[in-house]
Amino acid sequence: MRRRPFTALLAAGVAITAFLAAGPTGAAEPAPSGAPAPTYELSVPVRSNAAADAALLEGKGFDVMEGSSADGLRVLGGETERERLTALGFRSTVKRELPAVQWDVPDAADSTYYGGYLTVNGQYAHMEQVARQKPGLAKVVDYGKSWRKLKGKGGHELKAICITHITSEKDCSLDPKAPKPRYVVVGQVHAREIATGEIARRWIDQLVDSYGDDAAVTSLMNSTEFWVIPVANPDGVDIVQEGGDAPYLQRKNANTDNGTTCANPPTGNSQSGVDLNRNAGFKWNSGGSSGDPCSPAYRGPAADSEPENTALEGLFRKLYPDTRGPEVTDAASPSTRGIFISLHSDIRMVLFPWAWTTDDGPNDASLRAIAAGFAKDTGYTYGQPGELLYAASGGTDDWAYGELGVPSLTVEVGSTTNSACNGFLPAYSCISESYWPTLSKALLNTAKAAKAPYTVS
Ligand SMILES: [Zn+2]
Numbered sequence: 001m002r003r004r005p006f007t008a009l010l011a012a013g014v015a016i017t018a019f020l021a022a023g024p025t026g027a028a029e030p031a032p033s034g035a036p037a038p039t040y041e042l043s044v045p046v047r048s049n050a051a052a053d054a055a056l057l058e059g060k061g062f063d064v065m066e067g068s069s070a071d072g073l074r075v076l077g078g079e080t081e082r083e084r085l086t087a088l089g090f091r092s093t094v095k096r097e098l099p100a101v102q103w104d105v106p107d108a109a110d111s112t113y114y115g116g117y118l119t120v121n122g123q124y125a126h127m128e129q130v131a132r133q134k135p136g137l138a139k140v141v142d143y144g145k146s147w148r149k150l151k152g153k154g155g156h157e158l159k160a161i162c163i164t165h166i167t168s169e170k171d172c173s174l175d176p177k178a179p180k181p182r183y184v185v186v187g188q189v190h191a192r193e194i195a196t197g198e199i200a201r202r203w204i205d206q207l208v209d210s211y212g213d214d215a216a217v218t219s220l221m222n223s224t225e226f227w228v229i230p231v232a233n234p235d236g237v238d239i240v241q242e243g244g245d246a247p248y249l250q251r252k253n254a255n256t257d258n259g260t261t262c263a264n265p266p267t268g269n270s271q272s273g274v275d276l277n278r279n280a281g282f283k284w285n286s287g288g289s290s291g292d293p294c295s296p297a298y299r300g301p302a303a304d305s306e307p308e309n310t311a312l313e314g315l316f317r318k319l320y321p322d323t324r325g326p327e328v329t330d331a332a333s334p335s336t337r338g339i340f341i342s343l344h345s346d347i348r349m350v351l352f353p354w355a356w357t358t359d360d361g362p363n364d365a366s367l368r369a370i371a372a373g374f375a376k377d378t379g380y381t382y383g384q385p386g387e388l389l390y391a392a393s394g395g396t397d398d399w400a401y402g403e404l405g406v407p408s409l410t411v412e413v414g415s416t417t418n419s420a421c422n423g424f425l426p427a428y429s430c431i432s433e434s435y436w437p438t439l440s441k442a443l444l445n446t447a448k449a450a451k452a453p454y455t456v457s
Contacts, residue, residue, distance in 0.1 A: 041065070042092040044085060045072040053090075060088065061264070113241045115428035117194050118201060120156055120234040120241070126201060127161045127230070134208050137221070138163045139172045144311020146235045147255045155254070156234035158311050163207045163226040172225060174318035181337035182319045183450040184227040185443065186312070189276050189342060189396060191236025192249045192268075192424045195413055196343035198431050199439055200230035206440055220447050227319065233276055233308055239266060247425055251275060251296045253308055258301060259293030274300035277342075278394035279309050282402035283356040288385075288392030299394050309396070316340070316400055324405030328354075331362035332405030332454060339370070339450045340400045340408045341443070346422045348414035349389075350375045350382035353401040355410070356393035358386030366454045367407055370446065373456075374409060377442035379416040407453040409446075413439060 047053050054064045054073055062081060065074035075081065075092070085092045111122030118126060131138045141160045148155025162172035170178050187193075187200035207226055210217035220226075231237050235254035240247045243265070250266045252273030263270035275297050278289035284303035292298060304310050323333040352367040354360070361367060361384075368382070375382035385392055397408035413435055415421035421430035449456050 039076060039078050039097075040082075040094045041096045042075045042077055042082065042085070043072045043095045044075050044090050044092045047090060057085075057088075057090075060084070114194070114245060114247050114425070117198055117241075117428055118230075120231055120237050123197060123201060123230045124156075124159055127159060127204070130163075130204060130208055131161065134211075136166055137208050137211055138204075139166065141172070141174070141315075143315040145307060146233075147253050147307050148235045148238075150307055153254075154235075154238070156238075158229075158232070158234070158308065160227050160229045160315065161204060163204065163221070163228065164224065165211070165222045174315075176318060176321040178225065178319075180223060180225045181339075181450040182225045182227055183338065183447045184229070184316075184319065184340045185343065186229045186232050186341070186396070187343045188230065188237055189232045190251045190344055191233045191240045191253075192247065192251050193343075193345040194237075194240065194247065194424065195345050195426055195431060195435055197230045197237065198428075199343055199413060199435060200228050202431070202436055202440065203443055204228050204230070206444075216444060220444070224447060224450050226447070229312075232312060235308075236273065249424060252298065253306055255300075255306060258298070262294035269296060270294045271296060274298055274306050275394075276306055276308050277344075277396060278392065279306050280304065280313070280394050280396050280399035281309075282394075282399040284394045286356045286393035288356070288390055289394050297392075303394070312396065313399060313403070316404060316406070320400075320404045320406050322404045324402070328359075328402075329362055332401070332407075334452075334454045336405050336407070336454055337451060338406055339446065339453055340397070340406050341446070342395075342397050342408070342410045344410055344412045345424060346414040346426070347389075347412040348378075348380040348416055348422075349412040350378070350380050351385050351388070351397070351410040351412065352382070353384070353398050353408055354391075355385040355395045355398045356391055358384065358391055360384070361401065363401075363405075363407065363454055366456045367401075369456045370407055370449055370453060371409055373449070374411065374442045374446050377445055378411075378438040380412070380414075385410075407449075411439075411442075 057064050063076040082092050113119055127140050131140045139162045142157045143160055144158040146155040164171050185200055185203055187196035211221050233253050236250050239250040248266050249268040250271055252275045255274050256272045259272045262272040278297050278299040281303035285299055289299035290297045300306055320338055323336040324330055350371040352371045371382040397410045400406040400408045415434035417434045421434050
């Protein structure tokens with residue numbers, strides 16, 4: 001399962017090194033200092049016979065490439081892997097150093113996987129390209145670093161794109177007093193929910209491509225700031241895309257500090273990392289999350305322990321003023337502006353706060369009405385998580401509403417017309433066929449409420 005064509009592996013680049021460095025048990029290695037180790041294609045002379053040696057190395061977690069050459073097996077790795085090979089009695093020579101991932105100039109092998117979904121590098125290249133081509137409409141903002149980036153294990157900057165008709169330096173500024181309301185759409189908080197990154201990417205394109213042509217889009221772009229984060233959990237998505245045509249079901253980030261016995265490669269039910277949507281610091285650990293580090297719903301060792309969350313929350317504090325008081329019963333001010341939508345998959349629901357309790361939130365009527373509007377356009381059901389599923393704490397939606405008063409929706413995307421298009425890994429063609437037609441409409445219509453969301457009823 002891990003043997004794939006060499007070109008497909010270039011997609012994950014440096015991240016592969018970090019992934020392998022975690023070892024077959026998922027045990028975390030000490031963080032290297034400085035830049036991540038280079039990744040090599042190694043030649044490993046055959047010791048007994050090629051098939052047996054390949055099986056042995058694969059069993060030890062090495063990435064053995066398809067097809068051995070005259071000078072031995074071909075193995076991907078860095079200095080850590082070379083030391084491990086030596087310890088196992090194998091010699092290795094560097095056949096070639098792999099080029100560093102260039103996110104701004106991706107080739108075909110580096111930009112997509114699984115039939116057309118954009119890799120993290122592909123998403124970032126797309127955002128930069130949009131901003132370069134439409135500087136009057138879009139600006140890319142780095143808002144933090146992923147867990148692996150901070151540990152020097154590869155990883156990524158965290159990137160958002162602000163889209164609006166930019167007429168002054170106050171537009172797209174990191175200032176909660178900026179003139180236009182903020183409509184924020186976030187994808188792939190949960191890495192394996194791959195449809196959501198693609199929906200976010202299409203949302204970016206719909207906005208910039210329709211400006212000047214479509215009256216509704218043009219009007220909204222003149223009056224509203226659209227912030228889009230297609231990949232809120234890029235380290236997790238790196239792991240997902242390492243599966244190539246069989247993407248790994250990594251839901252969480254790539255933090256390996258807490259669980260040493262989780263499956264590696266990850267499975268749907270056993271994986272290292274922290275669930276970013278159970279880790280946010282509002283009512284953290286109030287139910288609906290797990291304390292098991294290998295659980296897909298692991299809440300982490302402390303509230304807001306994960307850099308992806310503190311970065312997102314830091315960005316939100318720069319985009320939204322706090323309009324809600326400290327008590328859970330305090331309603332957000334009627335003058336609140338903006339909306340936040342977190343995209344998830346695949347149960348076709350529009351969820352709104354509170355998620356941590358079955359009690360209604362203090363702005364329930366408006367939250368419910370905004371969710372109902374989104375549900376009408378998509379055919380999804382709507383309600384609080386505790387009404388439709390189960391209450392769950394530590395979500396980014398409860399954080400944004402609880403801490404800042406921002407009306408927040410968690411939209412569980414999916415297909416209402418073709419059950420074969422549901423699941424975490426829908427075929428890429430499903431997005432055009434049965435996701436995007438209704439979601440494009442719902443995202444646009446809901447944006448009209450961003451100027452005065454708590455007057456919606
Ligand atoms: Zn999710």
